[in-house]
Amino acid sequence: MSKLLSALMLCGLIICQSALALDRYEAELLLQKYDYIRSSWLEYGRNATEEEYTQAVRDLQFTANLTVTGLLDNATQQRLVEPRCGRSDDVSFPHKKTGLSQRNLTFGIFRYPWSSSVSDIRDVMAAAFAFWEKLTPLRFTELIGNSEELKMADITIVFDSGYHDDSRIFDDEGGIVAHARYPGEINELQIHFDSKEKWGFNLNGSEDDGSINLYRVAVHEIGHILGLRHSTNPHSVMFAWFGQGNALLPEDEQTTLNKLYPSGEIIEMTLNHSTVTTPKPALGLPCPKSVDAVLVVQRQTFFFSNDWFWSINANGIVTEQNTSIYAYWYGLPFNISKIDAVYYHKPQQKVVFFIGKKYYLFQSNRIHPSTPAGGRPIADFCLPNSVNKVDAVFFWEHNKMTYIISGNMYWRINDENYLQSCPTDSTYPRDMSVWRGVQLPVDAAFTSVTKELYFFKNGFYWMFNDTEMSVTQVQPKLISDWSKCLPLRTGVKRPISTTSPDVNSSPSLCICAVIVYFFTIVYILSYF
Known part of the structure; x- marks a missing residue:
């Protein structure tokens, strides 16, 4: 046995070495x-x-x-x-002689990766800019707003993948993870991060799970837009490769930085000494009275209520809480009070927001250029002009079709050809009574990461049984059970489904009722 294990270990070592051979x-x-x-x-x-x-x-x-x-x-x-910066290694070239002319700059985050929390990324970026504020007279402020307002930011931060209108093409996980320009170059003040990387958010420059520390990378890339080149010192934040552990800005590099941005002093500056990390408070998000819409995309579930949202990942961990829709979904009209419905259109890999009689297409978290300022008519989805709003949209795993609900009616569409033509012999709309036990009007409906169908109504939800075509329980559950918000106050009366399979389709209930009725009659007759 020991010889076998040794042989297997030797084979594994050989395979690992050959896999690395270039x-x-x-x-x-x-x-x-x-x-x-x-x-x-x-x-x-x-x-x-x-x-x-x-x-x-x-x-x-x-x-x-x-x-x-x-x-x-x-x-x-x-x-x-190894994971590294995408800039060429120009360590033998002289450093830039001039830095940025402005001393007060704004930065805007244009696009986020699906798998990460908006607040985590914003926290990391704020800490990364704070690192350089301690070493220079520069001051950085985050600019928040819609797409047009973010264009006013001095420094642009984007998470993207593959070719992204830049010669430094991202290569999925590993390889180039980020890149930035020097002052005076074309597209200066732009920082691009690979959205396909597994990012970590510790503010000490290191991760324990093998992910790439975003803070370390961000500090490095900001160094480039300030004018610093790569360093040959493996302990420097300007070293081209992103390893684990603490990093610093050595004295010689601080001297170079001081020539670009005179501050008058050289200080000991390391990644894990530049920020004071405080534990994040426990989730204090109260559940809203109702959920307006639910989106599932890239194993993230987004809950919308009025003009804000929160999200949880596939492990049930809250990744975003009490966040304005405008702080993440760039391009939504500002005159809206709520999202009526939303779903992910898989063939085009786009998010579709329904608001009144209009819908808006989004690529990632930005509005798609094909969507006009006033949105597109929901009639594109083969809905009659009499429909004023959509209550819910969901993709049903049972038959791989998309369903649109409005009032007590529903329509079925095939996402593969929905904007091409509307069927002339369609048997839709149909009455929602087909979906037994679903409370109307529906607030939201969606298919979860685990491919289960849910319906939401007034702070409660029901799971749906695809085979029985009915909700699975008489008593609904609180949305806090599903969405990780703080529960509603005690004493809230839960609605009872009048068409639940437990009531209509269970013969045992009928038999019990007959037995009780029989013995009641016998008991009464015994007194006569």
């Missing part, structure tokens, strides 16, 4: 990516000579603080594939 062509591509080899050679099929290739490896090893050998050893290969 051939000459792969190594050259990565060296070109970070400008160690001229990328223009790739266009006309010219490979680096042996001397050029060896020198490129030596330059990389010098920048990465490795033993300079010119050989592509394991440590060098590891550096080539």
Whole structure:
């Protein structure tokens, strides 16, 4: 047994080493990516000579603080594939001679990754800018507003993926995780983060679960927009690769920064000393009287009530609470009091908001350019002009169709072709009585991450049995049981479904009633 285990461990070690091995062509591509080899050679099929290739490896090893050998050893290969900044490694170039001319700057976060909390990201960005405020006379303020208002921000922060109108293309997890421009460059004052990365939000520069620390990366990228280049010091916040553990801004780099932004002093500045971390308060979100709409996308569930929302992830952890819809969903009209309905259109990978007789398409958390300022007519969904609002929209896993509810009627559409043509022989709308036990008018309906269908009404919810075509319980549950908000006050009367399967379809109840009736008659007759 011990020999078998040893053999398996040896095989695993060999597999791991071979998986890391890069051939000459792969190594050259990565060296070109970070400008160690001229990328223009790739266009006309010219490979680096042996001397050029060896020198490129030596330059990389010098920048990465490795033993300079010119050989592509394991440590060098590891550096080539580790998560890092997308800027080229220009450590031998002189630092920028001029910094930013403004001293008071605003920053705006244009787009967030689905899998992360808005508040976590905003907290991290505020802490990252605070790091540099302690070292310079610069002052940074977050700008919050809709898409047009955010365009006024001096510094633009965007989470994106793949090609994103920038030459530094993101490559999903690992590789390039972020990049920024120097002062004076085209698209200066822009910071781009890869939305496909697994981000962590500790404010000490380190993570325990293998995720990439956003705070560490943000501090680094802000350093670039201030004018700092990459460092060869592996302990510096300006080191191109993002490892774990504390990092600092060494004295020589502070001296460079002080020339750009004179502050008159050099201080000891590390990531975990720059911010005071305080535990976040426990969730204090009271449940609203009702939920207007529910959206499930990327394993996140968003609950909307009036003009604010909160969200939970697939593990039931609250990721956002009591947040204005305008602080996240950029492009929604400001004259609305509530979201009527919302759902995720899978074929187009867009979020669809229904507000009155209009709907709005969103790509991620920003309004899609094809949506006019006043929205599009809900008649695009084959609804008659007499429909003034949509109560709920949900995708039903049972038949992979989307359902739209308005009042006591519902329509069924196929998301694959919904905006192309409306069927002339449609048997819809149909009466909601088909969905037995559902309380009308519906406040919200959605299919959960675990593919179960729920209906919401007046602070309560019912789960639906797809096979029985009926709600699963007579007594509904409080929305606090599902959505992690604080429960309603005690004594709230729960509505009773009058068409529950427990009442209409259970023969045992009928038999019990007959038995009770029989013995009651016998008891009464015994007195005569």
